[in-house]
Amino acid sequence: MTSRLQQLTDQGVAVWVDSIARDWIQKGELRRLRDQFQVAGVTSNPTIFQKAMGEGSFYDDDIRRLAAKGLDPRRIFESLALDDIRAAAADMEPVWERTGGVDGRVSFEVPPDIADDTEATIRDTRRLFDELARPNVFIKIPATAAGVPAIRASIAAGINVNVTLIFSIQRYREVIDAYLGGLEELADAGGDLTEVASVASFFVSRVDTLVDKELQELVEAGGPGAEAARARLGTAAIDNAKLAYEVFQQTFQGPRWDTLAARGARVQRPLWASTSTKNPEYRDVLYVEELIARDTVNTMPLETIEAFADHGEVRGPTATEGMDRAHRLWADLASLGIGEDDVGDRLEREGVEKFADSYNGAVDTIEAKAKKLAQA
Numbered sequence: 001m002t003s004r005l006q007q008l009t010d011q012g013v014a015v016w017v018d019s020i021a022r023d024w025i026q027k028g029e030l031r032r033l034r035d036q037f038q039v040a041g042v043t044s045n046p047t048i049f050q051k052a053m054g055e056g057s058f059y060d061d062d063i064r065r066l067a068a069k070g071l072d073p074r075r076i077f078e079s080l081a082l083d084d085i086r087a088a089a090a091d092m093e094p095v096w097e098r099t100g101g102v103d104g105r106v107s108f109e110v111p112p113d114i115a116d117d118t119e120a121t122i123r124d125t126r127r128l129f130d131e132l133a134r135p136n137v138f139i140k141i142p143a144t145a146a147g148v149p150a151i152r153a154s155i156a157a158g159i160n161v162n163v164t165l166i167f168s169i170q171r172y173r174e175v176i177d178a179y180l181g182g183l184e185e186l187a188d189a190g191g192d193l194t195e196v197a198s199v200a201s202f203f204v205s206r207v208d209t210l211v212d213k214e215l216q217e218l219v220e221a222g223g224p225g226a227e228a229a230r231a232r233l234g235t236a237a238i239d240n241a242k243l244a245y246e247v248f249q250q251t252f253q254g255p256r257w258d259t260l261a262a263r264g265a266r267v268q269r270p271l272w273a274s275t276s277t278k279n280p281e282y283r284d285v286l287y288v289e290e291l292i293a294r295d296t297v298n299t300m301p302l303e304t305i306e307a308f309a310d311h312g313e314v315r316g317p318t319a320t321e322g323m324d325r326a327h328r329l330w331a332d333l334a335s336l337g338i339g340e341d342d343v344g345d346r347l348e349r350e351g352v353e354k355f356a357d358s359y360n361g362a363v364d365t366i367e368a369k370a371k372k373l374a375q376a
Contacts, residue, residue, distance in 0.1 A: 107138040
């Protein structure tokens with residue numbers, strides 16, 4: 001019997017893992033996921049690295065060594081993280097080769113405290129891509145207003161980009177346009193479009209976390225909007241992602257795309273991020289089962305991968321079903337006083353702030369450990 005994760009893969013969904021840690025890599029955990037769980041890529045973020053570096057003593061020898069060389073905590077964090085990314089990229093290289101570069105990718109993010117600085121983002125994207133020096137890595141750029149032109153410039157420079165922290169359909173359209181514009185600039189400069197890859201990370205569960213809170217308040221308040229609010233609980237994240245996939249399908253066709261495709265360009269696949277279920281009342285594989293579609297990536301924490309392997313259901317291309325409800329999403333929410341632009345703006349800002357807090361927390365942890373180790 002075909003495994004559930006293999007069935008998901010057969011539907012055109014690339015299974016990636018949203019986790020990384022040095023001991024995890026060195027113990028062969030990533031290779032096990034690659035070989036036994038159809039895992040075809042890796043994503044990381046500052047929160048993941050903060051957890052990995054803050055627990056136990058696995059990084060201590062390297063922290064001591066790098067601190068003794070005079071590196072500051074930020075640079076130590078980056079050095080440790082880049083080593084882990086390179087190791088993960090080496091483990092995923094067989095997938096990269098087997099899929100012709102479609103999968104086998106590993107992502108690392110620019111420092112989140114430059115999310116509102118276009119030039120700094122362009123500069124650090126180039127620097128990190130060059131320092132990693134692996135063909136199967138992505139540099140993650142947040143989809144802020146300042147990030148969008150940095151995405152275009154980086155694609156035009158031939159850099160593989162994972163666009164992260166996308167919440168709104170409007171911003172997603174801007175991200176796709178930046179990708180296509182970057183490819184056009186690269187083509188005009190005589191660059192090789194076949195060497196460039198990108199994914200657009202559309203965050204899912206956080207939409208329900210924010211919207212459901214406001215809907216639940218309306219339900220508890222009673223009144224004329226209570227039943228309409230109740231009917232919309234647990235639907236915003238999935239419907240918003242379905243609208244994004246519809247935009248993907250509409251945009252990667254037609255004359256503009258055909259011209260780039262003829263030069264060997266790859267589609268910028270939607271990547272469903274934040275797909276662990278935050279509400280315990282919801283099915284733990286909800287954001288996997290309901291967003292199955294060809295040419296997509298679903299990056300999951302290990303517990304969600306294991307849950308799907310155990311009891312996930314593959315019912316076909318669910319991301320293209322129920323579009324009538326999806327098309328009503330923002331009109332329904334607007335009638336309840338929940339605005340699309342406000343939700344997107346709040347989630348984007350919260351996302352940047354959370355990653356910045358995690359990044360600063362990791363740096364602080366390294367600084368404290370370096371001082372303690374120097375005294376040992």
